[in-house]
Amino acid sequence: PPAAASSQAAQAATDAPAQAPTPVGQAPEGENIGPLSVARILELPGVLTQKGMLVVEPSLAYSNSSSLRVSLVGYSVIPAILIGLIDVRDVRRNTFTAALRAAYGVTNRFEIEGRIPYLYRSDSAVGREYLGGDDFTNEIFNGSGSGIGDMEVTARYQLNEGGLDKPYFVGSLRFKSRTGRDPYEGIFSQSLPGFRGEAIQTELPTGTGFYGLQGGMTVLYPSDPVVLFGSLNYLYSFPRNNVTLRFDDGSTQNLGRVAPGGIVNFNFGVGLGLNEKMSLSLGYDQASVEPTKINGQEPADAVRLQLGTMLVGLSYRLTPTQNLNFTLGVGVTRDAPDVTLSLRYPMSF
Numbered sequence: 001p002p003a004a005a006s007s008q009a010a011q012a013a014t015d016a017p018a019q020a021p022t023p024v025g026q027a028p029e030g031e032n033i034g035p036l037s038v039a040r041i042l043e044l045p046g047v048l049t050q051k052g053m054l055v056v057e058p059s060l061a062y063s064n065s066s067s068l069r070v071s072l073v074g075y076s077v078i079p080a081i082l083i084g085l086i087d088v089r090d091v092r093r094n095t096f097t098a099a100l101r102a103a104y105g106v107t108n109r110f111e112i113e114g115r116i117p118y119l120y121r122s123d124s125a126v127g128r129e130y131l132g133g134d135d136f137t138n139e140i141f142n143g144s145g146s147g148i149g150d151m152e153v154t155a156r157y158q159l160n161e162g163g164l165d166k167p168y169f170v171g172s173l174r175f176k177s178r179t180g181r182d183p184y185e186g187i188f189s190q191s192l193p194g195f196r197g198e199a200i201q202t203e204l205p206t207g208t209g210f211y212g213l214q215g216g217m218t219v220l221y222p223s224d225p226v227v228l229f230g231s232l233n234y235l236y237s238f239p240r241n242n243v244t245l246r247f248d249d250g251s252t253q254n255l256g257r258v259a260p261g262g263i264v265n266f267n268f269g270v271g272l273g274l275n276e277k278m279s280l281s282l283g284y285d286q287a288s289v290e291p292t293k294i295n296g297q298e299p300a301d302a303v304r305l306q307l308g309t310m311l312v313g314l315s316y317r318l319t320p321t322q323n324l325n326f327t328l329g330v331g332v333t334r335d336a337p338d339v340t341l342s343l344r345y346p347m348s349f
Helices: none
Strands: 054-078 081-105 110-130 138-148 152-158 168-176 187-189 212-223 226-237 240-247 252-259 263-273 278-289 305-319 322-331 339-344
Touching: none
Parallel strands: 187 240
Antiparallel strands: 054 081, 054 339, 081 110, 110 138, 110 152, 152 168, 168 212, 212 226, 226 263, 240 252, 263 278, 278 305, 305 322, 322 339
């Protein structure tokens, strides 16, 4: 999902080419999993995978977010005294993602990559209505969903030679499918106590429901003993027509044409080689999500989302062909997940 979608969600520099060794510890050609072997904290390449080399990377990730919403519907007769309805909503969201990524070096400057995710989502919401029944009654809703997420295919091309104290420029094009469960496929309930008739999805989606195309540019600058990296990307999601919601009472609602907002994303960071086997990365990732339009119009409550995350990663080279990467992300904006954890195990063949 966007947020997730989410879209939804951070890896950096590592699967690489047959260029000359860099100061962050390149193993002999054919045995390494990347010359820029810094801890991967963003969805960036290293330089690129060597020609004829296959990199397979299983990974596990966990994300947690929470929010507290208080809505006042009524009027005030004197300061601090409200006549009407107070709706208090506490939402906690947990997402677990297991994924398999594979990258193949077509040439020393061109690679293709595929990624298949499997998600498990669990949401817990507490609805509480004051002055609309028992003032102290909490209504709890628990929803979950699991299944294949949106599969992706990416092509990357290294534009220049690069080298020590010379930047690498890598262009990328990513296609995102809609293989995950559609957010509009499930049944919505409007009869949950404590939620004032708001439509709540009882079976959570595992995909965004829209095809997407993302173009981007990555820059990596190796300078002994660090690697500087950053990227700028834009994701366009293709609109859908005749989108329909289904409710638990058997009724439906046709939304018409739904066009998700574009996502502008930039990130930057630094990787430091601590020794021949271990490296540390620090970075920041920011995504700006434009409001979704329905039939060409923005809903009255549509807002632009800002997802900012501080990232720290640690990488350990187990063998010349295997790495272990751990990443911690902490949300620094209201819309971003509170915490994200990921563990990756890239292996080259």
